[in-house]
Amino acid sequence: MELTFIYFDFPFWRAEVGKIALFMGGIDFKNRIVGSEEFQRVKQIGQLDDGTLIPFHQLPCLVVDGVSIAQTGGIARFCGKLSGMYPKNDDVLAAQIDQFLDMATDITDLISTTGRDEDQEAKKIKRQELCKGELARKLGILNKNIGDDSGWVLGPDLGLADIAIWRLMGWLSCGILDGIPTDLIKEFLRISRVCLAVDTHPKIQEWVARTYPKDYVRGNYL
């Protein structure tokens, strides 16, 4: 099976969940990076410059033997099934994983509501308000839904939910979002615990060393 991941040159959770699942499963894939100019064309016409279909004019996209698949959750499940990180015969566990992927989407969408403002100062103020209000509320709810033992979000091993939370929180707390403080998640001890566990997992460290840009800044967890 030939797999090509299409995304930006940035390790955002939407693509990382699927990519890391494949890496954990020892499954090879190609990486097609889209730059900002090509992305403007993708948004308009729904294809890469080489004609590759991008179904909903959005990224990430995964091309499987020539078939383009869109949507973060669908791609994550597909990759998870290939690598054994998403169950094929346990609908309850599958739904439990899904709920964390969808929560990651909700939190991402919340940040996006502040992101299209031309005025940087106005955007910063909106984000500061979000951190005190709805974002803090959502993080508190996410935190509550993570078990209070020392393990992963679900099950005995590192899973898709852990990866999604780790990269989402890494993005939120690394200092690149003006108006969002780097200590944002430190009070959410269970989220912080999971992020630290993912961050120090040997396979994740190998993946980061191998693929992340030189200017990658990790999140602030504890």
Ligand SMILES: N[C@@H](CCC(=O)N[C@@H](CS)C(=O)NCC(=O)O)C(=O)O
């Ligand atoms: N529902 C999509 C949303 C993906 C998404 O919003 N991707 C961003 C880049 S990270 C994008 O393509 N935005 C352009 C647009 O929505 O027009 C998913 O879950 O994958």
